[in-house]
Amino acid sequence: MTQAPTQSGVRLSRRGVERLDLLLLTVEALDLNGGEAMLWTSHQLGLQAQFPNRVELWKRRCHSPLRRITRRDQLDSTDAESLIALVCAMADRLYPMLHQLLSSREPEQLTQQRWELLRERLGDLIEERMNLRRGAVLRLLDPASNAPTHHRLVSTLGLVAGPGGIDRLRAFLLDPTP
Template sequence: MDCMNASASISPTPMPAEASLPAALLQLPKLAGIPEDCPRRARQHLDLLLLALEALDLGAPEAILWVSRELGLESVLRDRVQVWRLRSTNPLRRLTQRQPLSQAEIQAIAVLISNLAQRLTVPIRQILLTRSQLEQQGADYRSDALIAFYLDRFRSHFQSRMNPRRAAVIRLAEGDSLDQLALTLVEQLLFCTGVAGAKRLWASLFDGEV
């Protein structure tokens, strides 16, 4: 479905009332004044973070589903199709969904990303530490096998799933911009780890919006 060049509209899944929300979502802080629909920038950012996780971990697509079940998020992230629909609200995608994201859906994705990032803390830290060391030595960070593997997978995922006709996608494909984006996303995934990782990510999505 990712490879289609079209826009689609799928009826959104009804969201549970606040009283029946998963416990993992109730732990997130309430933000006053946030927009009813998830901002374009936030939708794009969430999908790219998931793309980075998939590039870091070959088993990430399957992990997204079983971690969702483990966290009790099935009422929001029902199945693979539902996760795909939410990710396809990223306006850079080849196939985009024009449905708004509910607050519960945004929260569920933020909690999911934080949990997946925590499980990948070791390779995330390794990539960032090795990159820093190589840059200090004046060496190419692509000389490291783990970094090169991650960057190549991220590029492959990005090119296969994003619309090559979008101006933003064209800009990112120039020079080493895509590699820099991929490494920046790893830095942001580190920000998502730790006890308060989901809360930090959730609040950061609305910086400048609240």
């Protein structure tokens, strides 16, 4: 497992919050019981105070401006660090699946089937939870342009798994480039 979050005072930009929420959605798309697994993992990390139940976890995730229902206030730095630790712990847990998706040694047909299943699940979650009037959300749903984004999300999860993942994810979320 990864470490519990440190109190470094991270303030995520709007883009950072969007990226974090998309990573959490990707985790849910990869794990059929993603919501429950996130809650269980948060308790394993000692984050019961931050996420005592699914509703509190959902409230923290609703700071993304791409959501249908969004919270206008800024994501608290403690909540941001807790979500970062949660994403890294979930990436550790899902690493075998991430490795299969990213591996060039797997049979091409099997890899394509896995990617198609991920695209389908992630698309369903985006349609269900995101504001479909936003251009960024429509681009995420566009089959012609979403493959690189999905690959980037899975690659990011693969990179933040393991030791030092929290620092790598924090750097990725704080990076201002699109």
